[in-house]
Structure formats: C-alpha cells, structure tokens
Amino acid sequence: MASKLFLTVAVVAAALSFIAAADYVRSPPREMLRSPSSSEPPSSPQQVHISLAGANHMRISWITSDEKSPSLVEYGISPNSYTSKAQGENTSYTYLTYKSGKIHHAVIGPLHDQTTYYYKCGGAGPEFQLRTLPSKLPVTLAVAGDLGQTGWTKSTLDHIARLQHDLLLLPGDLSYADYIQPAWDSFGQLVQPLASTRPWMVTQGNHDKEKIPVLEHSFLSYNSRWKMPYQESGSGSNLYYSFDVAGVHVIMLASYTDYDVNSDQYKWLKGDLSKVNRGRTPWILAVFHVPWYNSNEAHQGEGDGMMAAIEPLLHAAAVDVVFAGHVHAYERTKRVFNGKSDPCGFVHITIGDGGNSEGLARRYKEQQPEWSVFREASFGHGELNIVNSTHAFWSWHRNDDDEPVTSDKVWINSLLSSGCPAKRSNGLRKLPLAP
Template sequence: MSKDQRNMKPNLKTLVILVSFAVVLIIKVNATTGDYIRPPPRRNLQFPWSPKHSSHPQQVHISLAGDKHMRVTWITDDKSAPAVVKYGTSPGKYNSLAEGESTSYSYLFYNSGKIHHTVIGPLEDDTVYYYQCGGKGPEFKFKTPPSEFPITFAVAGDLGQTGWTKSTLDHIDQCKYDVHMLPGDLSYADYIQSRWDTFGELVQPLASARPWMVTQGNHEKEHIPLIKEAFASYNARWKMPYEESGSNSNLYYSFDVAGAHIVMLGSYTDYDQYSDQYSWLKADLAKVDRERTPWLLALFHVPWYNSNEAHQGEGDDMMASMEPLLYAAGVDIVLAGHVHAYERSQRVYNGRSDPCGAVHITIGDGGNREGLAHRFKNQQPEWSVFREASFGHGELKIVNSTHAFWSWHRNDDDEQVRSDQVWITTLRNSGCIAEKGHVMRKILLGP
C-alpha cells in the first residue's frame, strides 16, 4: 500500500461515518415530521388600551347552567352597574329580563372590575337569542344547542394569548359548532391579573356566541401561601354549573347537552377515594341514564395516557383513583390538555388497549406561549394511534346515539388542515356495560 493510499484510508472511513450519520438523521427526521415543518411559537398578542364607558360590558361569555338555561358573565368598571340581562329572539326586542349576582376580588395590588353572573331562561333549543348586559350597551347574540343529535363540540386546551391562539380561535370560528369545551389552562395569566382581562376580551367574540365549558389547569392555580387561595381568579371569572350538578366546587361539575352527559373533573383538587370530588363523581355517574344520554364523556387537564416526554407520570395518581369509576360507567371519550401536543389512543384501560375502555385524546395545543412539546418517546405504546406536536383544535360531531366523528385540525401556518380523524362508536350497545354490570354496581353504588 502506498503512502497516499494509507493517508486516504482514514479519510474514507470518516466519510462513511459522516454519510451514515446523515442518512440516519434524515430517516429520523422524516419518521418524526414527514413533510410537515412545524412552525415556531408566536409572540404574545398586544392589546392596546381602548377606553370604554364604565358601564360598558366587557369580557362577555356564556355557559350552560342547567336544563334550558344559560349563564351570562361579563365585567364592568362601574361597581354599581346592575347584573341584569335583557333578551329575546328578535334583534333589539327584549321581552324577557333576568337579574343575577355580582362579585369582585383583589389580588395583591390588583382590583378586578365588577363581575356579573346572570342565569337566563328557560330557553328554546337550537334558537338564536339576542341579549344586552346591564340594561344598556351593545347587543350580543348566541345560539342555544340542539336538544337532540347531531351536535358538534369544538375542543381546544392550553389556549393562552399568542398569535397561534388567534389562529386557533379563527379556525374554531369557521367550525359550525354548538359548544366549546376547554380542558384547562385558559389565559396563562400566571399571577398577572390584567392578563385575565385581555384573555376575556380576546375570546369574547366566540365565547359570547356559543357556550364555553371549561375546567381548570395548573396555570389557573395562582396560589400564594398564606396570602391568596388557589383558583381565586378562575372561580370568580369563570363560574360553571357546579351547583346545578350537585357539586360543591367550581373545579368539578357535569352537564347534559343533547344526548351527551359530560363530566368535567379537577386535576388540581383532591381526587382520592376519600375526597369530595371522588364521592361526587361516583354519585354523578351512578345517575347517568344511557337511554337518555347514550354518550358519556370526561374532561380534565392532566392526561392519563401520554407518550410525550413532557409531563410524564403527572396523571398517574388521579388515574389510579378515578379510572375504575370511568371504566365501570362506560365512559366513551376522555379529553385532556397540559401536554402541548396532540395524541389519540385506542380504547384503553389500566395501561393497555381494552375494547371496553375509553378513547383518550390529548389536545393541549391551542396556542400557548410555552410552545410545543416536540419530544415523544421513541417506542410508541401499543395503545397510541396518532401523535403529533403541532398547534390545532379538535371537533367532535356526535351524529346519532351510536356514532361520532372526531377530527383534529392542525394549524398549518394560518390555514387549518385536517390531520387526524376517526369514527367512534359508543359503548352503550357494545355489551361492555352489561358485562361490567356487577362491577359498576359495586363501584358506583357500593357493596
């Protein structure tokens, strides 16, 4: 071998190593992302100050409040403004009036405006109502959900107030949905209370027109030991129908809409078998009539089934306590947030695929400022069907008493792209509930 050949040999070896590394890298990238290049996070939105009359209603949003009733919530700077809502089925013609309650809160150096909650009704199903908050000011309108199938839910968690949040909200606005469900992490105020105000203004166009049903996440906690209780801001601003559903806490409740019973649970309040939430959930599920509400859904913030590197194991304790209750009751779909990515499972229970378990969907990708959770575990669990770290929202259309169509819409720049979809069949007529009847009676009703 010549001197030149000896000098060339290590160079060829190095070249082979580099080429092999490049090929592996290309394969890995393609396997993870395909042809889609995920966009970077966007900055927080800016909200220029816009002076308003002190009695002008701000941050208007609505939520379901029991059978054929709606809760209207808004804020005024005027502390003496009345908590009244005028409403009717024709623009500018209000033949009904309801009076509610008002509250406010202080948080360190921040003082909220007057927060008004007024329940109106009884209302007709699938009907457009026009309403006015406080007896004067602009007119708003909303549409009540239908009384029967089909019904469509928009779902987006971990919203925040970024450019991607606005993109998500714009896409949801294009969806012909009846109810918005948000599994925690709303404003990302994180102790800065003015961010609650800007979030309320950001979502008002949508939240004043369709009911928003929310539950709390970790960013709602805002606990200051010995100074401020957890969830003070959240509870004051986003009152949900907990009293109407027999709960003693705004952090967990349930509601019926069309033919679905939906349980909203709290990942950040006690959930062990000795807790109030556990006792309430057991009693709530025991009352479910699958003939009247053939679909059974659950929402909470921290996912129980998660193959992302982010927030691994954080839902294990709640899962150990409450999953047997949901399984015994035959819950069809579980929706969660917290992990800033999308993932959909097979029907699953106790850590593995189970035809009688629930479909678990993580959808914590609404547009928050913390960005996406890009890293999934290399070994995809057998129960995991589809996973992707992209901003987006979900749509659940329950077509009838047996079938529902779920789709996830990725934010591709500023266009929505349907990236995952599946038909889901309810467990009501599957035989699962009958097979688990004795288990359900034992768990839900006691020995």
C-alpha cells in the first residue's frame, strides 16, 4: 500500500481568515486528502487497525484485494519471530457499483500487559507492531471526533502520535464517506500508521451512514470495516458496546439507533451499568456522537431525545465524563444533570473538531450558559490522563500553525471520591425498563 498522500482537490473554499475567539486568528480551511490506488501485491494487508476484544485480547482488522488471502495473524514479542497465531474471519460487501475488498478480523491473545507485540497479517506484507494496555491506573486516552480526511486531520493525527497514549476514543464521524465508498478505503490508509499501533475504539456518527433516498443501507460499511467488542460486552449490535481499560469502564453509545426505554440499546445499557464494579473500575466514561450540552448555534436540540431517555441512567450510575462530537468545535462543561450544574452529574465535553471537511462551527450563543466553562471553535484533540482512582487530568490542544497548543486544562475529581456512587446505588433499579 502506498504510504504517501496526494491531493485530489486543489482548491477549496475561499482562503479567508476568521476570528471565533478572542485574539486568535485561524488559518483557512484545508484541502481534502485522498490516498492513491495501492501498488502493493493483492495479498498485502491494507487499512490495518486494532481494537480491544475482551480482557487481554485485541482484534486486528485489515483488507486485501486478494480473495484467497487467509484471515491469519502471526504474532510474538520479538521482531520477525512469531510464536503464536490466530485464525480469524472475513467479510465483504457491495454498495451500488462498489465492491469492497476482503475484510479480515482476527482476535489475538491472551496478551501480556504493557508489552510490545510484533505481528503480520495474512502471511504477507510488512511487519506491524502494537503496544498493549496497562491493567492498572494510570492510563492515558486520546480523544478526537469528526476526523474526516483533510490537512487538519493529518495535523491532528500527527499531534496524537506524539502522545504517550494507550488508546484513542473517537465519538463518531470517521471517514466522512457518506455513501462514497472509496473514501472509506482512503480513510483506512490515512489512519493506518496510528491505528495499527494503538487500539481505536469508535462509535458512529451521521456521516458514517449510507443515506440515499430509497436506497438505504444504514451503517453497512462502518459495521463491516470497524468491528468493535459488542459481543464481548453482551450487546446485540456493533453500534453500541462497552469495555474496560485499567480502572475505567467505557460505554460507547449510538445516537442514531433507538434509545427509548423500549429499545434494545436502553435495556443493554441499564444491564451493563448495573454490573459495573466501582472497586475494579472507579471511573466510568460514556462516548456518543450528538452532544446533549451544547451552547454552539450548530445542531441545537438534536440530542434532546437521547438525553431525555439516557441521561437518568448515566446519572444513576454516577458516570464521570461524557464525550461527544457532531458540533465542529470544542466545549467543556461543569458537572451537569437535567440542564443545570450538579455535583453528582458528569463533565460533558464536545470535541467534534478533529479535522472534518465541512469546517468549524464558529457561532456560539451570545449568552454563555452557567454550566459552560470553556468553548472555542478550533481544530484539535484531547488527552485524558487518569492518574488514579480519584484524579484525572484533562487537556485540549488546538491546532495552531500545525503545532498543538494547550488551550484548556483541568483536574477532574472522580465521583467515587465524592461519595456520589453510593448515593446513587439504588438509582438504576428505580429507572424504567420496558418488559
């Protein structure tokens, strides 16, 4: 697979600078990036990325154009020395006139904590390496939403690559393919250098959905390419699931799937939260696409339905932090619940500013709500360093002339340290659950 990117769009919107926050002049929008057609052999793995697949296991995913290529991963702790192998599964799909390559998924493990593994996919192509996660705190999570495939995306990925992070969370809108299927391939090539070395845990956004009037295939390409540990977490859908990392329980939710009390997602979520052991995972995070607390003019009210149904569950379970995307800007709140500040609520962070092609959402409501602490329309990424069971350090880094500039930072105390989980211990049982 070719590793260099070339430009397919030479000119985008007018290159006008603009001011969206005090004394900060942003650069103009950037061009779209696309990867050239691969010149690698048909059996060579492309678009390699990894994700968690249950305790001490990881899923390796890749694509080949060779239909006969095996879904096999060989791996070990020394370069070019593979002491273990895992046989996986494969799939493919068609959409209109497009036919995907052979999409492979193989789960490797059990793996040792904080260990570098070397691996090869399908017995061909280059050797890759990955780093497994710690089993205990501290742990560092990178966060970036609404990535797309622009020059700003490339800058964001380069900045994240500099972090000593253990895992990346992506709250929806990966490729911005919509229904243009080759864009999924170019996105896979763009993120491979980073996504093949650290787990990417993703949920879907509106731009990950194929939506053409009459012809509606929902999240066909997303589900085929980005398989997450939904079965391992007892979910019936790849669109919502949970996983544990070190001392953190992470819930990935679906903004575009039924979420009312009669829905499968609601029932699964309530059951999942009721099983959380705060002694083992003192922190709980939730990730989804459409924000609930948003003082930007963009996408106002779009998360209200999901908020009405799901927020009581998160509050009863004493979820600590919620990450969302969709709005192409950054905003951090105080601990909130039911539309206002609440010491036993969650910190809500909107971070849909990874580098999408639609540009930034520059207009905020003139009157900043009392629950809103910091807001700015810039591209960037976030870093959550969970130090121990009671303290985490959050920082957001905007892109400024291709250099990450720390613009917002705060220490977050866990709800466990405040006694809120004990106060809410019976809350889940009192919430509605349809028969």
